[in-house]
């Protein structure tokens with residue numbers, strides 16, 4: 001079945017990687033194509049759209065066509081429920097008259113228009129290259145992320161990763177379920193997203209006060225406080241314990257000084273050791289890293305502000 005996703009313009013590369021990682025975890029991805037902010041996937045499997053952070057919408061694709069063919073495509077749509085038509089131009093100007101014109105085609109075939117509470121939203125994305133016509137299957141609840149802003153939690157650190165970005169980063173482990181570790185968990189942003197998604201998670205941090213703060217945050221969110229104090233360079237876990245690892249390295253300028261400068265070398269070896277075979281580790285840092293003890297699947301940058309760009313590395317054992 002084909003779906004088109006309307007990606008957030010905030011970071012299209014991250015949005016693509018997030019959606020493809022989830023599609024692989026939830027079923028089989030036969031092919032995909034990208035047209036600006038529209039990602040089209042040919043996918044068989046369980047629906048995963050509710051997990052997405054960097055996509056605004058998903059439609060079940062009815063057809064792609066040129067602008068000149070839109071009316072004839074609409075004449076082929078059969079709708080037996082109330083409906084409305086919504087059109088968005090992406091780098092293309094459109095106006096409401098197009099929605100009315102396309103809606104009238106369906107109305108003349110006997111379908112009932114309901115602009116307030118339609119049973120079916122016929123959605124059209126128009127890009128300079130193509131038109132994507134389909135039925136709306138997912139719309140992002142944008143408020144869900146602002147409702148759990150980190151400053152509303154009992155424990156806060158300025159370097160905290162915001163919920164929307166944390167959700168996308170966690171999705172890059174490409175898992176439906178399983179046991180996931182954050183060995184440098186800070187305030188617990190990744191652990192909270194893992195908990196909300198139903199994962200069995202485990203957190204660790206070097207500093208006792210941060211461990212305690214993170215536990216408070218997890219309990220505040222209604223989760224078990226599964227966080228231990230430990231060193232990411234020497235983890236207290238057996239080999240191949242975890243289905244995924246996701247972590248955010250200290251930003252040396254912003255957080256306290258790291259315990260030593262062999263942190264990367266040793267902790268990356270440890271992450272590789274505790275990860276199961278063929279599984280992913282997602283590493284976030286402000287540094288450019290060239291050598292990893294695992295296969296590099298993808299790298300995406302996420303600019304936070306002028307002096308901080310997070311580099312997100314997806315690694316596979």
Ligand SMILES: C[S@@+](CC[C@H](N)C(=O)[O-])C[C@H]1O[C@@H](n2cnc3c(N)ncnc32)[C@H](O)[C@@H]1O
Nearest residue numbers: 160161184186187188189205206231232248250
């Ligand atoms: C950038 S912060 C993580 C922020 C986290 N993503 C959040 O949103 O709160 C990095 C964390 O790594 C921890 N850390 C630094 N060195 C460590 C080590 N050797 N072992 C475990 N944790 C360490 C720091 O205490 C800090 O909490």
